[in-house]
Amino acid sequence: MMPLREVEDNRRDSALKVSRPGFDDVSTVEGYSGMLAEATTEVFATMVMMEVETLALRPARPNRLIDSVSAVLGVSGGLRGVLAVHCPERVAREICGGLLGETPVEVDAEVKDTIGEMVNMIAGGLKIRLLQQQCEIELAVPSVIAGSSYEVNLLSRAERLLLPFETVAGTFLLEFKYAGKT
Amino acid sequence: MDFAKSVIDATCEIFETMLMTRVTPGDPLPNRSDVFVDGISGLVGMAGGYRGMLAIHCSNRVAMAITGTFLGIDVETVDDDVKDAIGEMANMLAGSVKTSLSENGKDIKLSIPSAVGGEEYTFECHAAADQVLMPFKMPDGEFLVELQLQEQSE
C-alpha cells in the first residue's frame, strides 16, 4: 500500500522536468518519444491509411478536453506507466473512417472502439521496441473516455511526455507517463 | 476465485483503515450506465497473469468527502487533491485485489493510476471474462467499484 504522503506529492507535473543524471535522462524522453512516434506512424501507415506527421514534444497541455475522445492504457512490468491518446472528435471520427472505410457522423461506439484499439496497437509497438532493449512491459486493457468537457489526469510525479501528431482532420496528442520498474 | 468477494474485502478494509469510514456493499450490478454526470473516476491498469483494470466511479460530492477524510482537510472543489485521492483509492484497491490474486498463484503488476472527471463523460472498458460492478454506500452517498479482469494463459 502506498503511503499517504505520495498522494500529496502527486502534483506539479505540468512541464517536462530538468533531467536528473542516471535516472530520468532527457535522452530517455527522446528515446521513448521516438519509439512512440514510430509505433504511431506504423499504425497510421498500415491500417488507418491516413497521413500523419509527428510534431515537436509539447511542455504542457490544457487540463480540460473539449469535444474529444481519449483512450487510456496502463503499462506495467519493466516500465510502470500509462499511455493515453487524446483526439478531438473530428480526428477520432476520421481515424475510425480510415480504419473502417466509412467516417461516422458522430462519436458512436465504433469511434470509441477504434480509438481504444489504436492506443492498444501503439502500446504494442512500444512493447516490441522496448523488448529490443531488454525491457519487457505488460499491457493492461484500454478504457475509452469521451464527452463535451472532461479531464484525464495521469497521476504521478513520474516523467511525462506529450507528443502531438498532425493529420488532415487536425491534431491529436499522445501522452505517456512512466517510471522505473514495477 | 470469487472476484466480487475480493472487491468487497478490499474496499471495506481500505475505507476502514485509511478513512475510518464504514462502507456497505450492495448487490453486484449486471451492467452500468456508460455516462457519468458531475463525477470522477479513478482507474489503474493491471497486467501480467491477469490483464485488466480497476476503477472507482463516484459523484463529485462523494469524491470530495472521500478526499476530505483521506487527507484530513476541508475540500470545497474538485481540485488536484481530489483527483489524486481518487486515483490513489483505485491504486490501493487494485493493490489489495492484486494481493488476493497472487495468493491464487497469479502475479499481476499495476500501472500508474489516472483520474477522469467532468460534467458529463462516457467511460467504457470492454467487458472482460471476470467483471465485477459493486456499488457501495457510505454516509455521503454511493460509489461504484469496477473490476475487469482477463486471465492470461501460461
Next chain:
Amino acid sequence: MGKKVLIIDDSSTMRKIVARSLRQAGFDFETILEAGDGQEALEVLSGENVDVILSDINMPNMNGVEFLRNKAEDDGIRNIPVVMITTEAGSEILREALELGAKGSIKKPFTPDQVQDTLGALL
C-alpha cells in the same frame, strides 16, 4: 465454390476492420462469419463449413488459445487452418498458439499485403 472465413474477436469493430482488410488484400470470400469469443466460434463451426479462421487471442469466456485446444479435440474441425491476430507478437501466449496448431500470426497493425502473404499461402 466461394470460400468462407470466420473472424473471432471480442470487439465487433475489430471484426469489421479485419473483414475490410481481407477485402483490401484482394480476398473475395463468399461468406464472412463472425464470433465474439472461442465459445461462440465453436457454435458457429458446429453448423458451418469454414475454409479459414482468423482469431484474436485475448478474449473473454474462451480465449484464442483455449479455442485452439477445443478445436484440436474435435475431428470435424481440427484441420481448418487458424491464423492468430495479435498486438503482442513473440509473446509466450502466441508461441503456445503456434504449438497448438495455429498456422501463422498477423501482428497488429497489419497491411493488406501482410494479410495476403499469411492467408494466401493457406487458401
